[in-house]
Amino acid sequence: MNEIKKLIFLLFAIFLFCYFFYLLDSNEILEIKHDGLKSFVYFGIIIFSFFSILFAFLSFEGIKLKVLFSFIPIIAFIQILNFGIINTLLNASSWKTQTIVYQNKFDDSKKVEFQMLDIGFAGYDKRTVEVNYITDWFFISKNKGIYNSDWKKINKEVNELELEY
Template identity: 40%
Template sequence: MMRIEKKLLIGVNCLYCLLVILYLLDLFQLLEIKGDKLQGFIRGGAILPIVPLTLSNLLVFRKSNRKYLSLIPQLVVVCNIAFVILKIGFLGYLFSSGTWHTQTILYKNARSGTRTIEFQLRDVGAFGYDERVVEVTYFTPWFMLTKEIDPNSKPGREWVKINKEVNELNLKY
């Protein structure tokens, strides 16, 4: 019976590590998640199970030589959250949870169909909207790499101007 519990817990730990990696990549803006629900699931999946998973790992692996090795993912998340809260403040961490939404696709790359230059907005509640112009490389419809660019600069020859309205926030104007 204990073997099944260990295998199940190892599987849960692997899933947790995947969620932690996605969470940290999004947190440090190395990979952006395009979807409020998916981002909320990944953030919740990386933060909420810290205590129960830590206790489960200690109980199941208590006689093993590797019991402290199973705590590494939880310690990484706790240390990173503490670092971010110390760096940007608690309120900055809470209000950084919104995702960017494409309002207009300004340019599309002629050579690569996954690269665009977009005008994006992020809802910050009563404070209005943050805005940015970014070069976006999509891996899937939910995961993308972004690089902020100067909104007044003209892109190179490989970019085709399209000015396509997307309006993901469904703003009426």
């Protein structure tokens, strides 16, 4: 029985990891650039929220601990149901850089990029945003429209979606 509790605790820890990055990415606070990680987070939040609810009821005997540890998974599950399971799965793809429009002269991690998102049968969503890369897997984006002398125009074609045009 002790091994089962350890496994259930591991599933709960994976759920917390997925939920943390899901909240950051879905609210566009810290966006995930790596497709594998983003898919794991978005698919994991759906799967592990259910198992995390079971974690609370199987691991704890007191009603207070059951309620405390089932609160976050229930909130996550309600958020997913409110947004829609299909919409959550469709948002598992990440924004791809097509063109780097501007580069900051003083900080190489800051760029203005034209990005596209493959939204399936409906085509592509497009945006031009200022991005600040934390790592190759994470970036912070913001809509900014004025680019002064701190920026140099480079118009570098990246084509991460590998579109032919």
